[in-house]
Amino acid sequence: MRWCLITKVVAAMSSHSVRLDKFLADAGVASRSMSAGLVRSGRVRVDGTVVRAAARKISPSSSRVELDGNGITELPVLLAYNKPLDVVSTMRDNHGRADLSRVVPASWRGKFHPVGRLDADTTGLLLFSSRGDLTQRLLHPKHAVEKEYVADCEDARGCCEEDAVPTPRRCWRSNDAGMVSCDYGSS
Known part of the structure; x- marks a missing residue:
């Protein structure tokens, strides 16, 4: 099975106040500007009352x-x-490579977007979100959401380019299977 619906999400996301047009856009009703038009036209009610703002x-x-x-x-x-x-982790690839548009069901395109990326030569979990603010919360360093990666390397020689690899604040071996966890901090 390649797809799985995750029903339990970050509960704190729904405790904030938000503009009505943004709420409608985030819910997938329409773009933010089109949502504003729906509100102004009197088609939207909040707690039973028509709202035009x-x-x-x-x-x-x-x-x-x-x-x-x-x-x-x-x-x-x-x-x-x-x-x-x-499969490259983009919805459209201009170089003819297999991309996510080929694997995302047509009815989901435009409603979901990938959260982060995995290299084409990497397999594993890739999340898709229906909400941009949730994606931002998961990806932005200021929210310090922990991510864990496991890599199987054949014939690894341990050579890294200093400029290409972020320097972790600390790393530790997580288990005997060779998993290493690194804390890059928030920057």
């Missing part, structure tokens, strides 16, 4: 938002993908 702040965890009478949920969706060898 796209900049109105709402609390995603407690506000009930409806578009044309249909409830909108903000919960981000994460998909786990077991990326195979020889």
Whole structure:
């Protein structure tokens, strides 16, 4: 199985207040500017009341938002993908290589984007998110989300270019299988 839906996500993401147009865009209703138009046209209700101000702040965890009478949920969706060898971690590759557009079901394209990257010659877990703010939270160093990588190397000689490899603050052997964990800090 290459795809798996992850239903439990970072709960703290829904405790903040957010602009109504951004909420609608993050929920996949429309782009932010189109969402603002939907609000201005009176098609959006918050807690049963028509709202025409796209900049109105709402609390995603407690506000009930409806578009044309249909409830909108903000919960981000994460998909786990077991990326195979020889697939580049981009939705479109201009060089003719196999890319993610060939493996992402057509109905999901435009709704999900990859969280990070794996090299074409690497296999493993690649997350896809429906929300840009969740992707930012997972990737930006200021949030210090721990990432763990395991590499099997054949005939490894241990040669690294100093300029190409970030210097970790500390590294430690995680287990006897050769897993090494590194803390790069927040920069």
